Amino acid sequence: MARDYYGILGVAKGASDQEIKRAYRKKARELHPDVNPGEEDRFKEVSTAYEVLTDPEKRRIVDAGGDPMAGPGQGGFSGGGFGSGGLGDVFEAFFGSGGGGGFGGGFGSGRGPRSRVQPGEPALVAVELDLDECAAGVNKEITVDTAILCDLCKGSGTHGDSKPTSCDTCKGQGEIQAVQRSFLGQVMTVRECPTCHGVGEVIPDPCRKCGGDGRVRSRRTMTVKIPAGIENGMRVRLSGQGEVGPGGGPAGDLYVEVTERQHEVFVRDKDDLHCTVRVPIADAALGNEIDVDTILDGTARVTIAPGTQPGHVVKVKGQGMPHLNTGVRGTLHAHLEVVVPTKLDTAQTEALNQFREASHEQPEVVSSATGAAAGGLFSRLRNAFAGR
Numbered sequence: 001m002a003r004d005y006y007g008i009l010g011v012a013k014g015a016s017d018q019e020i021k022r023a024y025r026k027k028a029r030e031l032h033p034d035v036n037p038g039e040e041d042r043f044k045e046v047s048t049a050y051e052v053l054t055d056p057e058k059r060r061i062v063d064a065g066g067d068p069m070a071g072p073g074q075g076g077f078s079g080g081g082f083g084s085g086g087l088g089d090v091f092e093a094f095f096g097s098g099g100g101g102g103f104g105g106g107f108g109s110g111r112g113p114r115s116r117v118q119p120g121e122p123a124l125v126a127v128e129l130d131l132d133e134c135a136a137g138v139n140k141e142i143t144v145d146t147a148i149l150c151d152l153c154k155g156s157g158t159h160g161d162s163k164p165t166s167c168d169t170c171k172g173q174g175e176i177q178a179v180q181r182s183f184l185g186q187v188m189t190v191r192e193c194p195t196c197h198g199v200g201e202v203i204p205d206p207c208r209k210c211g212g213d214g215r216v217r218s219r220r221t222m223t224v225k226i227p228a229g230i231e232n233g234m235r236v237r238l239s240g241q242g243e244v245g246p247g248g249g250p251a252g253d254l255y256v257e258v259t260e261r262q263h264e265v266f267v268r269d270k271d272d273l274h275c276t277v278r279v280p281i282a283d284a285a286l287g288n289e290i291d292v293d294t295i296l297d298g299t300a301r302v303t304i305a306p307g308t309q310p311g312h313v314v315k316v317k318g319q320g321m322p323h324l325n326t327g328v329r330g331t332l333h334a335h336l337e338v339v340v341p342t343k344l345d346t347a348q349t350e351a352l353n354q355f356r357e358a359s360h361e362q363p364e365v366v367s368s369a370t371g372a373a374a375g376g377l378f379s380r381l382r383n384a385f386a387g388r
Helices: 005-009 017-031 037-053 056-063 087-095 131-136 281-286 346-359 368-374 377-386
Strands: 123-129 138-149 175-182 185-192 215-226 235-238 254-260 267-269 272-280 288-293 299-304 313-322 329-339
Touching: 005 017, 005 037, 017 037, 037 056, 123 131, 123 138, 123 215, 131 138, 131 254, 131 313, 138 254, 215 235, 215 254, 272 281, 272 288, 272 299, 272 313, 281 329, 299 313, 299 329
Parallel strands: 123 254, 272 329
Antiparallel strands: 138 215, 175 185, 235 254, 267 272, 288 299, 313 329
């Protein structure tokens, strides 16, 4: 039976690529060996499901009821059979691995044995960084739990001077042939050898340390350079630092994924930074200045203009985050929040009464004419509700 790759990731069959990516990232963080050492098998299963569902051709096979990761003879399609063989057997015999036909002639001799040495899988490690570290860049020490070359057999998988021998089941071919009946007649099918798993040879005296795999699990510590300007969710690729492949094959890549911690003051939007500045009502009316501590280069001067209204935003160019590639810094956005006092002493109350008498202003209900002309809240509300 084909595996339920959608169910493994916990997404619906019609899920978008973005939904699949989000589901994978969530499960990968939960099941990664560095977080849950006992979940290696589930982590690999989730990674396989992500690989399948992000490959258009493999996903098409899944949606058709098949399993693109099933080996020969494992039921790549779950469709019904004809005689003793299913449609998958017939199609594979004629168009797949090249089995001989039952119509008086052959269709080839198959793929032959595959190499026991295979490339390794990529590895993923998550690191948490402060906004300051993302801005300036940092050398981060990480711990990686992965497969490395067996130092006892140097990847050969054999013990001492012993050597691999030819597989008795397939006679070194890596495949076995079988005749099956179908609606087309007798068909010669080719299957991977179950004894040597397609390699064509077996190791009678395997290495005592790696059991013949040519690699062992190990935890190692290394330092990775995180570039300035990196964003949440971005990955740093370390070529050849992932898992060593079976048989001592070349190592895959290691990906270090960055998670950015929430900052106490700033909210990041790509290369721009946003912060809130509380402005007393007197400073909003008369104007003032304030220095804001930035992520880099000390402070930035924010000018509060006389007559500043609530919600006004002051932009200071060149005081945001550095761009990852160019190093050019974005903009600091200071959102001004005018603070109206809730408690006044006698002197403050008297001063405000004098100001009110001198201003000759009175509360009024805003009309469409006055609100639009002033560009105030009325016009913003009207524009917001007009779109509904």
